[in-house]
Amino acid sequence: MYRDLFPILDQQVYGHPLVYLDNAATTQKPRQVVETMNTYYLSQNSNIHRGTHYLAEQATERYEAVRRQVQRFIGAAHSHEIIFTRGTTESINLVAASFGQRYLHEGDEVVVSEMEHHSNIVPWQLACQRQGATLRVLPFDERGVLRLDRLEPLLNEHTRLVAVGHVSNTLGTVNPVRDIVDCAHRHGVPVLVDGAQAIAHMAVDVQALDCDFYCFSAHKMYGPMGVGVLYGRERWLEEMPPYQGGGEMIKEVRFEGTSFNELPFKFEAGTPAVAEVLGLGSAIDFMLQAGVGTIARHEQELLSYASSQLKQIDGLHIYGTAPDKTAVISFLAGTAHPYDTGTLLDKLGIAVRTGHHCTQPVMDHYGIPGTVRASFAIYNTRDEVDALVSALRRIAPMLM
Numbered sequence: 477m478y479r480d481l482f483p484i485l486d487q488q489v490y491g492h493p494l495v496y497l498d499n500a501a502t503t504q505k506p507r508q509v510v511e512t513m514n515t516y517y518l519s520q521n522s523n524i525h526r527g528t529h530y531l532a533e534q535a536t537e538r539y540e541a542v543r544r545q546v547q548r549f550i551g552a553a554h555s556h557e558i559i560f561t562r563g564t565t566e567s568i569n570l571v572a573a574s575f576g577q578r579y580l581h582e583g584d585e586v587v588v589s590e591m592e593h594h595s596n597i598v599p600w601q602l603a604c605q606r607q608g609a610t611l612r613v614l615p616f617d618e619r620g621v622l623r624l625d626r627l628e629p630l631l632n633e634h635t636r637l638v639a640v641g642h643v644s645n646t647l648g649t650v651n652p653v654r655d656i657v658d659c660a661h662r663h664g665v666p667v668l669v670d671g672a673q674a675i676a677h678m679a680v681d682v683q684a685l686d687c688d689f690y691c692f693s694a695h696k697m698y699g700p701m702g703v704g705v706l707y708g709r710e711r712w713l714e715e716m717p718p719y720q721g722g723g724e725m726i727k728e729v730r731f732e733g734t735s736f737n738e739l740p741f742k743f744e745a746g747t748p749a750v751a752e753v754l755g756l757g758s759a760i761d762f763m764l765q766a767g768v769g770t771i772a773r774h775e776q777e778l779l780s781y782a783s784s785q786l787k788q789i790d791g792l793h794i795y796g797t798a799p800d801k802t803a804v805i806s807f808l809a810g811t812a813h814p815y816d817t818g819t820l821l822d823k824l825g826i827a828v829r830t831g832h833h834c835t836q837p838v839m840d841h842y843g844i845p846g847t848v849r850a851s852f853a854i855y856n857t858r859d860e861v862d863a864l865v866s867a868l869r870r871i872a873p874m875l876m
């Protein structure tokens with residue numbers, strides 16, 4: 477579906493048609509996203525917010541229109557709850573630094589899950605080190621399902637935040653975010669959700685989830701690299717101190733002291749990535765035109781087809797068998813190192829990711845060095861699943 481919108485897919489790699497199954501790392505970009513960014517630089521480029529001239533006003537209006545578009549896309553109550561960042565990593569770092577400075581103190585605790593991406597572990601480790609707090613970990617079971625029964629006992633009067641992924645980038649597990657939020661809120665604890673792997677694959681409504689923060693990157697949802705979003709509930713963002721200082725985030729600057737701008741500008745210091753924000757807007761248009769439900773259904777079909785086909789390969793083991801999954805399949809072929817499997821697949825034109833996928837604790841859980849990961853998007857086809865399966869059968873004698 478939609479393959480003609482993605483010219484990059486129409487190429488040969490080592491004499492084979494490219495089969496791009498590395499969508500959890502980054503999705504390809506439809507023509508309209510690239511054209512939006514080109515048009516901006518070729519005919520609309522101007523710095524925003526500070527100009528009185530035509531181009532500056534147009535650029536500002538378009539940039540702020542994307543903020544409102546993101547607000548609608550994720551169901552936020554206010555557009556000033558949408559902060560543009562460089563991506564999920566920066567969104568989480570922003571909260572860890574700013575929320576951490578305001579609310580995290582000696583003896584406090586932050587809870588993360590065992591299946592988090594390093595981006596949702598390391599910023600909390602750093603914040604805990606700075607503030608004298610402790611990181612606590614919610615484990616998952618052998619299928620890759622979070623042990624929700626272990627959440628309540630982790631929460632106490634010292635817990636300041638729960639930070640959890642909506643979808644695991646390695647296991648594909650869709651976590652029951654609303655249940656986690658309900659449980660945390662019963663203890664007065666806010667919840668940050670890392671939505672990097674959810675936003676392109678399902679409808680997200682931050683008010684329905686009732687989460688306090690939601691983070692994602694444009695490049696994993698058909699948009700450009702270098703831009704992402706932090707959604708934060710107004711009451712937290714109002715209370716949190718600025719993350720970075722600079723232009724645009726101030727109201728008045730005197731050497732005696734500075735007062736800060738209102739939301740969302742308090743958290744957007746300096747010149748933002750305007751072209752990339754417009755590209756994000758175009759990516760959202762693409763997802764809405766395709767239909768988020770259609771995308772989800774198509775990917776679920778590919779997931780069940782690919783899972784059933786891969787299971788028939790002798791010696792192939794799939795990691796992550798949660799009942800609620802996105803189209804991410806991590807596996808190992810026999811005892812072969814994932815890197816070897818990935819390299820051989822690459823020579824047959826098949827792009828997968830190998831390694832720990834920035835989730836070393838997940839690898840430690842299973843006692844493996846890494847996995848091979850195939851991840852799917854709207855433009856992938858059953859033929860491509862067949863290509864993956866037949867390539868694996870072809871290289872199996874070399875690996876197992």
Ligand code: PLP
Pocket residue numbers: 500501562563564565566593595596641643644645670672673693
């Ligand atoms: N969280 C998850 C679950 C991810 O999969 C990723 C990227 O792979 C990130 C966070 C980091 O995203 P980014 O590198 O776009 O900041």
